[in-house]
Amino acid sequence: VYSVVKEPFDHDMPSGKSLAILNVIPTLGVGGAERWLTTLGPALQKRGHEFHVAALWAPYDLGQELEAAGIHVFRLDVPHRRLFPIAIAKLRALMHRNQYDIVNGHLLFGSLYARFAATFARGPARVVSTMYNLGYDSYPAKSIYRRLGKYLDGWSARRLDDLAICVSHGVEAHYRKHLGLAKTFVLPLGISPETIIGKSTRDRDELRRSLGIDNSFVIVNPARFVPEKGHRYLLEALRILKTVHGLTPQVLAIGGGSLRPVIEEAARERGIVAQVAFLPALPQQHLLEYMRAADLMVLPSTHDGCPTVVLEAMALGIPVVATAVGGIVDQVDPDVSGLLVPPADAESLADALHRIMNNQELREQLAHTAKRHVERFYVAELAQGYEALCMQLLTKGRAGTPSATSVPEIGT
Structure with a gap:
């Protein structure tokens, strides 16, 4: 189910190695990205990893479901989505306390704030953004505000992300076209x-x-x-x-x-x-x-x-x-x-x-x-792929970031 990479993944984790992963997402309302965390998180924890979720602002509808699965949820209560300094400060403090291996931003604001907070935290974490939609086609950047947001999204993704995970080949093509991304990898959403x-x-x-x-x-x-x-x-x-x-x-x-x-x-x-x-x-x-x-x-x-x-x-x-x-x-x-x-x-x-x-x-x-x-599309296999992807990022760093050289059919 993965894009072709320069070197094949080794799906066997190093002995005793577990990952500490922080997921940053705008809310925990009921949506596709939020629901994916409730599916992927338990599967990764079952494989021995720490999977934390930081939601920037309300609603937090899925928070209890995540916590019932043993996942740490941080409700940051940022008063407004554009209060950039407050969001960055709260995320930076969280990263200092926990020393994450992977910081994974989700959706536009989750990815933006995760990128900058991880940069200011100056920690060892690799920064990943998960791209879910075809937003720049659905809602073209016509206003000054939207054009500025698109510019900031593209600039920060190209400069600060170690990798963009795209949930489909269509999404990958979309963000390569609109944001000029080169470091992308296709890992679809799945189900339990x-x-x-x-x-x-x-x-x-x-x-x-x-x-x-x-x-x-x-x-x-x-x-x-x-x-x-x-x-x-x-x-x-x-x-x-x-x-x-x-x-x-x-x-x-x-x-x-x-x-x-x-x-x-x-x-x-x-x-x-x-x-x-x-x-x-x-x-x-x-x-x-x-x-x-x-x-x-x-x-x-x-x-x-x-x-x-x-x-x-x-x-x-x-x-x-x-x-x-x-x-x-x-x-x-x-x-x-x-x-x-x-x-x-x-x-x-x-x-x-x-x-x-x-x-x-x-x-x-x-x-x-x-x-x-x-x-x-069962989550057990997709969690294994996510795990291997993170391990390659950690062991090889930016120079070894996976890059899709071709796009095979899902399931090959």
Whole structure:
């Protein structure tokens, strides 16, 4: 699952060597990056490493879950994201107390503050940033503030990072293009099968009854209500299904985000509001129950880094229809483990939905294959790769930083 590097990794740790890793992240709200820490952290601690998390400001929703797994969580309570000196001072003090081997920044502000704090701390830690999204495509840097932020992000990443970990090949290409990064490495997000698969105790029919779902064909769409998740294309595809094919599947649109009222109004305008149930963002276990109860998972993103919800659906045996963007093309083998359509194309999406709704054999075939393919994204293997990556950084330093010379398929 890794990019090709100049020298192969030795996956055997030196005897008795453990890593002390500090992860810096803006918040511990429920999101992809935050959820990844709750997956990767326990796997690395099981391998004998110290995995700490410093959240710069509230919310700290996932803090208790991390602590229950034995992970130290530092809630820094920085009053405002732009109070640079306060954030740097708190992180620098934390680094002095604990002498970390690796400082790993996550998302824009987590990475920015981690880079500068580690530099001012003058410690031995190697500095890594994890890149999750296609942010400079989703939200182009048009204003002076955004242009300045992009410049600072690129300058500090090139000068201060030992390595940028990218969660998909699409994300790697994005940051090489926009920030001019050369020291990059692809390590995808993954899932814990024990968490996703192992906690299901009720059969599907019982789940549907308990959730108030009738015998309709049910599509689950777990995505924040933001422009890049492509809800308007899903709504238009539903209108086409209804008016052209006479199909009216029920859709569970689950997520938070500022665009929800706009999307609800768009559903009313298209005459499909009765088909769509809008649910708020849910804790992971509740979301997984809705996914288990569904017939199909749809993700019509226009930009996406490495959505773990696709992997979760595959692990649960739920067929996937998604767009061929970002990390989704690494996760889904077209017409083998799921169906992929072009982004921003409601007609192609409607065609794919029509095809899969009318073909139970296809749904079963895709689901069966997906459950096997998703095993390459299990966290145990990815944690081993992260560990080996960190060890190479520590033993060889900047001169030996891994650099991707080519980009093979995930799983090779």
